[in-house]
Amino acid sequence: MKAWILEKQAKIEEKPLRLAEVLTPHAKDGEIRIKILVCGVCRTDIHIAEGDLPLRKSPLILGHEIVGIVDEVGKDVKNFKVGDKAGVSWLNGTCGKCKYCLSNRENYCPDIKSTGWDEDGGYAEYITISEDTALLLSASGLEPADIAPLLCPGIAGYAAFKLTDAQKGSRLGLYGFGPTAFCVLKVAKSMGIEVYVGTRSPKNMEDAINAGADWAADTSKKQMPCKLDSAIVFPPAGNLVEPALSQVENGGKVVLAPVSSSPIVIENYSENLWGRTIETLYNVKKSEADEFLEIADRLQIIPERGVFPFEELQDVLIAVRHGKAKVANSVIEISAG
Numbered sequence: 001m002k003a004w005i006l007e008k009q010a011k012i013e014e015k016p017l018r019l020a021e022v023l024t025p026h027a028k029d030g031e032i033r034i035k036i037l038v039c040g041v042c043r044t045d046i047h048i049a050e051g052d053l054p055l056r057k058s059p060l061i062l063g064h065e066i067v068g069i070v071d072e073v074g075k076d077v078k079n080f081k082v083g084d085k086a087g088v089s090w091l092n093g094t095c096g097k098c099k100y101c102l103s104n105r106e107n108y109c110p111d112i113k114s115t116g117w118d119e120d121g122g123y124a125e126y127i128t129i130s131e132d133t134a135l136l137l138s139a140s141g142l143e144p145a146d147i148a149p150l151l152c153p154g155i156a157g158y159a160a161f162k163l164t165d166a167q168k169g170s171r172l173g174l175y176g177f178g179p180t181a182f183c184v185l186k187v188a189k190s191m192g193i194e195v196y197v198g199t200r201s202p203k204n205m206e207d208a209i210n211a212g213a214d215w216a217a218d219t220s221k222k223q224m225p226c227k228l229d230s231a232i233v234f235p236p237a238g239n240l241v242e243p244a245l246s247q248v249e250n251g252g253k254v255v256l257a258p259v260s261s262s263p264i265v266i267e268n269y270s271e272n273l274w275g276r277t278i279e280t281l282y283n284v285k286k287s288e289a290d291e292f293l294e295i296a297d298r299l300q301i302i303p304e305r306g307v308f309p310f311e312e313l314q315d316v317l318i319a320v321r322h323g324k325a326k327v328a329n330s331v332i333e334i335s336a337g
């Protein structure tokens with residue numbers, strides 16, 4: 001099969017990926033094989049390609065926002081059949097035996113495996129995956145290219161949102177308005193939650209209001225109009241944490257979504273942290289992915305996205321790296337079906 005492979009990490013402008021012919025995988029017992037239609041681009045792909053994250057196998061196929069059609073099922077597969085629409089996200093597998101896996105907290109499994117990092121990902125014609133981890137999408141009315149961006153930002157945003165415990169009538173703050181916050185906003189508004197967005201760029205403010213936000217402004221210049229019950233900080237900017245805490249009422253919570261962050265300093269403990277909780281998002285559970293995809297289908301959550309040819313992957317990665325992507329989410333078309 002054709003696949004983009006990474007053998008040696010380098011700056012993305014040096015084009016470290018190579019389009020190569022590699023062995024087509026076959027579904028082992030308990031696995032399915034997916035003929036990939038599309039794979040969405042994520043900044044994490046760039047972090048792996050450039051060496052911000054270590055290379056865990058070589059050659060490696062990147063990509064973890066995968067949608068395709070099941071074309072082979074291994075022995076004992078129960079929940080998928082050939083022809084089903086299926087997806088693969090960042091979660092590629094867990095040990096199934098540790099205290100976390102046995103208590104429905106597999107997101108903390110020390111042996112968690114990630115798609116397009118520990119295992120080959122989606123910038124290829126086929127992928128194999130355990131049926132326990134694959135996402136069944138046959139019931140979804142959304143287009144594959146609309147589903148792909150939901151598979152990383154969407155799922156992660158939903159998991160962060162669940163950590164806030166936000167309920168109907170409560171006030172939720174979103175700091176940063178990228179693809180992840182967009183999905184959270186859609187879910188929160190459908191539940192009757194008031195949503196206040198802090199974001200710097202006028203385009204993001206406009207997008208937030210158009211997507212249903214009750215208020216959007218640059219919170220470094222303008223304070224939110226009311227106190228919040230909870231908030232989520234999306235960008236890896238530690239300087240946003242104390243302002244978010246100060247906006248939250250006693251008993252409230254600030255959820256931190258980033259996987260890395262600049263230093264977090266709380267200068268005024270008594271005013272801004274005392275009485276509040278900070279919680280971090282650490283990987284996402286399979287059940288949260290299934291739940292969110294069902295909600296996204298029901299609410300018709302369709303992120304802004306552009307579709308690009310398979311051959312142009314490296315140019316797309318360069319554009320995303322430099323903030324020059326034409327759309328919020330870039331999706332690579334691998335097969336027309």
Ligand SMILES: NC(=O)c1ccc[n+]([C@@H]2O[C@H](COP(=O)([O-])OP(=O)(O)OC[C@H]3O[C@@H](n4cnc5c(N)ncnc54)[C@H](OP(=O)(O)O)[C@@H]3O)[C@@H](O)[C@H]2O)c1
Binds near residue numbers: 202257260
């Ligand atoms: N924990 C997990 O398992 C997991 C999984 C997936 C994703 N994530 C995290 O989810 C987060 C959201 O990702 P995303 O791609 O949707 O958004 P993002 O690009 O990281 O940031 C969202 C927005 O925040 C604003 N922003 C960026 N840097 C900022 C800064 N230094 N100060 C203030 N605002 C800043 C930008 O809007 P303005 O320019 O308009 O301010 C940007 O559009 C990421 O941090 C990612 O690491 C976590």
Ligand SMILES: [Zn+2]
Binds near residue numbers: 043064090153
């Ligand atoms: Zn991702």
Ligand SMILES: [Zn+2]
Binds near residue numbers: 106
């Ligand atoms: Zn485990």
